[in-house]
Amino acid sequence: MEYQLTHQKSRDILERMLKMRRFEEAVCAVAEDHFFGHYHLYIGQEATGASVIEALDSKDLILTTHRNHGHIIGRGADPGKAMAEILGRADGFNGGRGGTLHLTERSKGFLSTSAVVGGAIGLATGAGYALKRAPGNTISVAFFGDGALEEGTAFEALNLASLWSLPVLFICENNSHGAPGAAAGEYPSSVIAAKELVAIPESLDIRAISVDGADVQAVYAAVAEAIAAIRAGLGPHFIETNTVRWPGSRPLWPELSTGVTDLSAAWDESRISGEHAEWIRGHDPVLRLVRHLIDDGALSIDEVTKIDIDIRDKMMVAKSFSLASPLPEPESALEGVFV
Amino acid sequence: MEYQLTHQKSRDILERMLKMRRFEEAVCAVAEDHFFGHYHLYIGQEATGASVIEALDSKDLILTTHRNHGHIIGRGADPGKAMAEILGRADGFNGGRGGTLHLTERSKGFLSTSAVVGGAIGLATGAGYALKRAPGNTISVAFFGDGALEEGTAFEALNLASLWSLPVLFICENNSHGAPGAAAGEYPSSVIAAKELVAIPESLDIRAISVDGADVQAVYAAVAEAIAAIRAGLGPHFIETNTVRWPGSRPLWPELSTGVTDLSAAWDESRISGEHAEWIRGHDPVLRLVRHLIDDGALSIDEVTKIDIDIRDKMMVAKSFSLASPLPEPESALEGVFV
Amino acid sequence: MSNMTYAEALIDGLHGCMSEDERVSLIGSFVLGLGPQRHLVDRLRNNFADRINDPPTSEAAAAAAGIGAAMAGDRPFVDIGTASFIFEAWSQITNEAANAYYMSGGQIKTPVTFHMLHGLRGGGAAQHSHSPQAMLFNCPGLEIVLPASPSDVKGLIRSAVLSDNPTVVIDHAKLLGLEEDVPKHDYEIPFGKANVRRRGGDVTIVATSLTVQTSLEAAEILSQQGIEVEVIDPRTIVPLDKEAIFSSVEKTGRLVVVDEANMSCSIASEIGMIVAEEAFSFLKAPIVRVARPDVPVPFSPPLEEYIATDADKIIAAVKKVAV
């Protein structure tokens, strides 16, 4: 296969994924006492974000949504500043002005984190418009949920990107599989009449492909191939990554319903139990990758454990950093509306 | 063929088409001295509107666009009141408040004439929502141009209509064929990345079909079949009707560039000449139908001439009526914002 | 009478409308947002399941569907959710709903109700905290309703649904838990009739939505300090009960206008301006506005609090103009 992951790349992806997971766990822990607002965890979708980011260049631009934590952390942004932002602290990326919905780290290539469903699609198209005429063969990436395709602006922007052959990668993270839907008093999962979501970009002559979003090899290969095509001037590409929804997304104010991830469950099935055992066993992308890397001989249990401990330590530092950061000065609210 | 036009129905359609054509010619004549504003003639698209209307029931509801004259007149609305409205007179359908862009005749089933490109699609979907739960097995019809599909709301509404299986007939009048495009300093003709427009509704699981919009039999059969399916509860249907753009649409302030239609050109080719001879010979739907009905023995030349004279007389009456109608009282502008 | 929350009263009002008229249906059912009261909507869901339709995340199509359905004879109640997202349906509301009746020369009625939750909700940040009422006020053809109490919301929501005009009902997320005695039977509250929530002769406050409550708090404190404030809640912005405002200002000569939304071109600006134009001679002091400064809404609590319209700011404004 042309875009086969090397062991090194797989390990990189695992590190990104573990950072995402441990970060979200830390967010949940901190949120109990310190958080205000409504937040959306990335748990269960790590394989998508990490594999996409692995395939990107550092100069590529990213535009994302309300469910952004994983993208920011996976791209290597400082978890301390991310957590500080989520807590509304002065040392957060946005100085506390954005919060969970709008984490933005420009130096890592993030241009916008819009909580308007569908927003990222139009903005990424615009970034692609600028990049097309700039030197550097750089591309823009939009991360968005399946629900974003319900917004008309998504359709308009896909059409524009296709017409103008813009260098944009559209990553649709479809997490509606297994979603409980409106019955639970939650946002309904995606409601679109298309039998296949990819039929929509395809109708606009955009090359589109649907992959298992919990399978790092599948995501990476699809993305790497699409990126190569985009850089070769073939215009926008669309990838749908399908994940089975993490059960913790169900409650509206997410708690860690599957508990703190026990990595040993990857090599010792007996550690899996409880209400959500099925999801943990079959659909947790982190455990799935750990299992695969160990089976494959790419990593030993000890190595995995060491990587994890290291990341958990970093998250402890991030937590302390964020909690030590002051809240912004109230009067500063009036500043910075204009450049 | 199941929906073969009888001679009677073909003659009805011809009458509707001739009314549309003679009405637009009258509008052009009157506009020279009396009109204000920008108007959009229906010339060249008569076969579509007339055949769709022929297939509808009188209780079905219609929502249309800036290019509405043909629909209003074809449905049998009083041409005098229509012309009065276009001239902003008190006896116009809307009392002079709407003008050419917004001709509305509720008693003929018109709910809205929106000049917002794409507007009719969402509104017709809403009308379908109401009709679905009402007795009478009535449907709603949206007339719109190919450009309307560029608006995101069109996509959203198609999705909604499909999801909720609403009794809506979407008629997309694609008049971009032969369109000169932006080069002439005009609105570009439709710019959509889809290779086939129908791929868009199809991606949303809506049955869609593309027909020759200047062929009354083709339009009528497609529409009648779709209507039967909609009334049978099979949900929305989409029909694209393709016409070669009337050359008179090219100037931004439409003049009668092909001249007053000489019906005898239908049976006497030698009468066709001038810059636009090709369009008149090959693409004028009125002449095409006349020729066909005569060849078919459905009508004699005398009968055609008689029908036409009758309609032209009616348009003379309409003209006089509209010109005799007073302008509205200025102060009345302040009334009627709310029920 | 029975004691109920604002959220319960809202649902009660809607329940009455849906019981009576089959043509009333919901397009969008997150009428109470995603907060703790959201399960109260189940009362409607259980009784009128076939008339509750959750659309995709397509605010424009949902609004258009409501408008088109209303034109065809239905009486839909379209829930937009967080008010910031009405901007996705802006063209439908301003260019279709608002114009249809006038533009058609009175042929087409559009009895649709739009509903949304506005304002600072705590941590909503810049894209979830809008108060679009002032922008809507700049668009003729829409009735605009801003309830501020449980008994008002019950009657106003009913009047909105029964109205033959397109009506926008804007609730504040922070009002949903407010409790009060509310009449058990169904009733309407006429549009354009202000509610004088407190009598006082020193200064007139005109406030809407959540800021009515804030103003009442401020008035209580001011009263202890010897300043008697009259608090007027217009309840509907279109139509607006100017007379109630003028007659209060005639008495007090002093006006403070309180608003949740951004200062510039706000409802506070409009109401103040109307007085400066039509009741100038009554004025003994400058008109003062208390509204949000012109900044996007920041996420962090101290920042959000700093820009919020609170009792302290109202008290300071009143003291500025009181003798």
Next chain:
Amino acid sequence: MSNMTYAEALIDGLHGCMSEDERVSLIGSFVLGLGPQRHLVDRLRNNFADRINDPPTSEAAAAAAGIGAAMAGDRPFVDIGTASFIFEAWSQITNEAANAYYMSGGQIKTPVTFHMLHGLRGGGAAQHSHSPQAMLFNCPGLEIVLPASPSDVKGLIRSAVLSDNPTVVIDHAKLLGLEEDVPKHDYEIPFGKANVRRRGGDVTIVATSLTVQTSLEAAEILSQQGIEVEVIDPRTIVPLDKEAIFSSVEKTGRLVVVDEANMSCSIASEIGMIVAEEAFSFLKAPIVRVARPDVPVPFSPPLEEYIATDADKIIAAVKKVAV
């Protein structure tokens, strides 16, 4: 100096920007609408063909493309066409462009310019005649520019394109043919600096866009009748030159605010209210607004004229407050 029309000056300003900076491009090129001046755009088309991109009829995507491109370092000029259609892109403009800089804590600049033609154009009816400036003023984070003369539009459009903030430039279709001597070189006009178009000591008029011209006409007539009017054109609404207004009102004690848009929550309301709040002590008479009554725009000419802001109405308003 050379004599040119407003339309020519606009294109001249844009031409200067495009010549200097490759990152300036047009998304939408019907900058002069579809009227007789439209061919002037060919000057740009001929020189910068690869930087002129006509989008589909997708205002939301066009706006989003401009915003995203600006975030990525471009300096796009997005033409919306008739101002009524900015409502299709309302979410992009109010929720994305306006918030990005503040919400990101200053990390993301959005140097995009939006352009449109507003107002009563003659027969535009209810869906083609909007003046959205007041609604935009209610949305913090946007610079709002309303040129009123050829020399102003040339300099203001340049300042708009060079600005690192999202900027909305709103021209009036009826100004396009106006002629004046305009400097040949490229120049900027700083935002927030009003233009005192006529000096006078009796009454202050504040007007924008086309109504500046209408006010000047009215002032001429009034002068013949012995009333000297000062006409102030703020040129930009955000930022607003309050000082210029206050110092004129200090002199005259009388204020008439003139606007093309709908009365309620208009720019006229805001400017009037600012004076009622911050310069109340200067006032010797009620503030009077001349703006469009709150009705959708009717098609028929006598109806449209009846609601238009014209010189007669301005004269009547001035006389109401002049001694």
